[in-house]
Amino acid sequence: MHNKNISPSGVRGLTERDQNYLWHPYTQHKTAALPIAIKRGEGALLWDENDKEYIDAIASWWVNPYGHSNKFIADAIYKQLTTLEHVLFGGFTHEPAIVLGEKLIEILPKNQQKIFFSDNGSTAVEVGIKVALQYFFNKGEKRTTIIAFENAFHGDTFAAMAASGISFYTQAFEGMFIDVVRIPVPIKGQEKESFDALRELIQKHDCAGFIFEPLVQGAAGMVMYEPEALGQLIRICKENQVLTIADEVMTGFGKTGKNFAMDYVNEVPDMMCLSKALTGGTIPMAITTFTQDIFEAFYDEDINKALFHGHTFTANPTGCAAALASLELLQTPEIQANLVRVNASHLNFQGRIRNHSKVKTTRVLGVIFALEIKTEDDFSYYGTLRNKLYDFFIENGVILRPVGNIIYILPPYIISDNQLQRIYQVVEEALEIV
Known part of the structure; x- marks a missing residue:
């Protein structure tokens, strides 16, 4: 049988070559389907090595x-690469990092005054947790x-794994973590249980910090809760001098x-x-990012009170240039209008699908639909x-990664109305094959 990953000239395709040496995230390679080799992207679209087109409905893990191949960001990166691609941030600084901080x-939020750079979301959390623990250590x-x-x-x-409550990801490392205790998410109708649990844990344990995903738990399936409930949890922490870490x-x-x-929270x-x-x-x-008070707990003549954490590419100038371009785009009237447009489209779809016989619940916040x-x-x-849902979406040219029985959409802000309608159509079709 002809191997679709081998061209007529006998040259092996990207997917086949991938299998020789590459190990993919969150993948059991013995049972997983072969990865899809993407060769280019533009806007909300991606094309594989066989020229099949996909709508990137989750903005490539958010x-x-x-949009892909965004020229404005690419030009900013190119300009920075031809000026200063990288310099160590230990003992040195540079304008892109300074301007990005400004x-x-x-x-x-107005109380945030200090910015510490790292490499990815997990390390951003790692820094936050380490700072929470050392803050109290520095204070004796x-x-x-x-x-x-x-x-x-x-x-x-x-530390990020320890704070994560999904045992599927962490069960191999039980007994090796820092001390973490848990409270229920204050979803509607269960706020009091969450507040009471927080107060009880603070009384029973020496708590340094409370880390949370504000308003939306992503990997849990876009579980949403109200700003007022989060505000109350933060107030309880403040009353007990427990530091709060918003994982955004x-x-x-x-x-x-x-x-x-956090802009929704009081x-x-x-x-x-x-x-x-x-x-x-x-x-x-x-x-x-940190308050000035936290920074000052590390500001001391005693070298041992410094934050000894860093990464080789800390505050990489090229990354800072990309971030500055991204921030500029976010604040344009066009992107702000797109946020409103995508949200309105999600709400319309929600109104159409929420009473479907196979739908248990729906939820929308901003550009997030679940x-x-x-x-x-x-x-x-x-x-x-x-897996059945995922395969169906891929076959129909839409990249969606369901979390168990939860389908979520989190598209690029520049996605077209027609592309959104195609995503909704494929989701509706998927419900009929479940």
Whole structure:
């Protein structure tokens, strides 16, 4: 039988060559389908090595709000590459990092005053958790416990994994983590349970910090809760001098309809973690931001009170240039109008699909849409239902990655109305084959 990955000239295709040496994330290679080799992208579209077209309905894991091959960001990167591609940030600084810091401070919650660079969302969280623990150590107070939500996901480095509540990802490392205790997510009707659990844990443990995904738990299936509930949790923490860490790696830079999910909340966090859309899906970069009070706990003549954390590519100038271009795009009237347009489109689709016989619940916030399918099967991230749905979407030229029985859409902001309607159509068709 002809191998579709080998051209008529006998040259092996990208997918076949991939199998020789590459190990993919979140993949059981013995049972997984072969990866799809993408050769180019433009806007909300991607094309594989066989020229099949796909709509990128999840912005390539939530990183690409301004479209693939965005010329504005590419030009900024090129200009920076021909000026200063990289310089170490230990003992040195540069204008792109300084300007990015200035621009971010303008749009961050007003109490955020210091910016620490790292490489990705997981390391942004790692920095936040380390700072929470060392903050109290520097003050001569022993606090070693972190509070997190049930079913949280904060990344795959060790402290980030410890704070994550999804055992599927972490069960191999049980017993090796820092101390983490959990509270239920304050979804509608369960707010009091969450508040009471937080108060009880603070009384029982020496809690340094509370880390949370504000308003939307991404990897848990876009689970959403209200700003008022989060505000109350933050107030409880403040009353007990527990530091708060807002993990906005997914929600940041417009996903919820505002610059940050915390912009909906009437309280401010002590720290924020940023990555993903920070550079428009171009160059890996992350940032953790802090209050002045936190910074001053490390500002001392004692060298041992410094934050000894860093990365080789900390504050990479090219990444900073990409982030500056991305921030500029986010604030344009066109992109702001797109956020409203995509949200309105999601709400219209929600009105059409929410009463479908196979739909259990739907939820929308900003450009995020989620739909939960009624099923008698046990929830499984990579179970039969999820795989069947994923395969159906791919066959129909739409990139969606269901979380168990939850289908979510989180597209690039520049996606066209026709492309959105095609995504909705394929989701409706998928419900008929479940």
